[in-house]
Amino acid sequence: MSAKLQRDDAESLFAYARRVLSGKEEPAPAPADPVDIRSGIDRALRLSRRVPTGPTTLEETAARAVATVEGTLVAIDSIHDYLGEALELTASALLTPDATKRAMIADRYEELRTRIDTVAAGATFESVNLIDGGREAIEIRLPAAGEPRHSIGHITLVAGERGLSLKAPSELFSSNDEIEVARHSLFAARERLDRAAETFLNQASVLAPHLGVSLNSGNT
Numbered sequence: 664m665s666a667k668l669q670r671d672d673a674e675s676l677f678a679y680a681r682r683v684l685s686g687k688e689e690p691a692p693a694p695a696d697p698v699d700i701r702s703g704i705d706r707a708l709r710l711s712r713r714v715p716t717g718p719t720t721l722e723e724t725a726a727r728a729v730a731t732v733e734g735t736l737v738a739i740d741s742i743h744d745y746l747g748e749a750l751e752l753t754a755s756a757l758l759t760p761d762a763t764k765r766a767m768i769a770d771r772y773e774e775l776r777t778r779i780d781t782v783a784a785g786a787t788f789e790s791v792n793l794i795d796g797g798r799e800a801i802e803i804r805l806p807a808a809g810e811p812r813h814s815i816g817h818i819t820l821v822a823g824e825r826g827l828s829l830k831a832p833s834e835l836f837s838s839n840d841e842i843e844v845a846r847h848s849l850f851a852a853r854e855r856l857d858r859a860a861e862t863f864l865n866q867a868s869v870l871a872p873h874l875g876v877s878l879n880s881g882n883t
Contacts, residue, residue, distance in 0.1 A: 670736065673864055677733045679874045683726035721806065725870040727789040728801045728815055732867040734788030739860050741782045742820060742827075745775045746853050749829075753846045756836045769832040772845070776822040776829055783821045793863070794820040803870070815866040818859040827852035 749772055756768045783795045791799050793815065801815040819826040829848050834841045 670860070670864060673868065676729055676867065676871050676874065676876050679876050680726040680729035680733070683722055683874065684730055721803075721873050722875075724803055725873040728803060729867050729870055729874065731788040731791050731793065731801065732815065732863045735786055735793050735863055736860055738782050738786035738794060739820065739856055739863075742779050743853065743856050745779050745782075746827075746849055746856070749775045750846065750849050753836075753842050753849065756842050757839060762835075762837055765837060766835040769835040772832055772836070776831065779820075779822040779827065779829070783826070793817050794859070796821050796823075796825065805873070813866075813869055815863065818862065820856065820859060827855060 752768050752772050752775075756765050759765055759768070784792075786792055786794050791801055793799060793801070794817070796819060798817050800817045803813045803815075805811055805813055821827065822829045827848075829852060830845070832841060832845065836842050836845075
């Protein structure tokens with residue numbers, strides 16, 4: 664079993680990265696939110712920094728990578744909340760025989776799919792987006808001869824087929840079968856989110872020694 668970093672264990676890593684970056688650049692303006700996104704993602708977006716010139720030290724490079732992961736995790740939490748609401752909606756739809764009410768629930772479900780895409784598209788931190796429909800990643804050159812590079816890869820977490828595979832309710836939840844399919848997709852999407860968060864945490868933890876941080880991790 665490999666050791667896996669828990670989010671609570673990473674708090675010192677995130678805090679140190681913020682200290683390294685504090686005061687180095689002026690905060691970039693936060694992007695306008697077309698929907699009401701949770702306050703946490705808004706705060707994280709506002710902390711994203713413009714980098715006019717490349718970082719000059721490995722510590723700064725590592726700190727920016729860790730800050731990107733921290734912001735990305737906030738976005739993942741927001742998406743997780745939307746999935747939870749969507750599961751509640753589908754449960755209500757199963758208990759509602761009225762076609763009109765089911766159609767209203769389907770409309771709200773579709774709105775949540777749109778919000779997931781909005782969060783993923785807006786999750787740009789340190790000029791990098793690790794979860795949108797693109798392919799951006801972070802690659803860092805490390806000084807150790809045996810491990811010259813470290814990557815924090817891209818994991819697509821948009822609502823569509825390339826990401827969480829949440830289909831639009833084309834039948835407006837008129838059938839129980841469509842609702843059950845949606846629920847199955849939502850449970851699978853939550854698992855994908857959890858795996859993505861774990862992956863990002865563990866990739867960021869590799870950079871801890873370059874920030875002078877000692878982390879605790881448990882075996883699972």
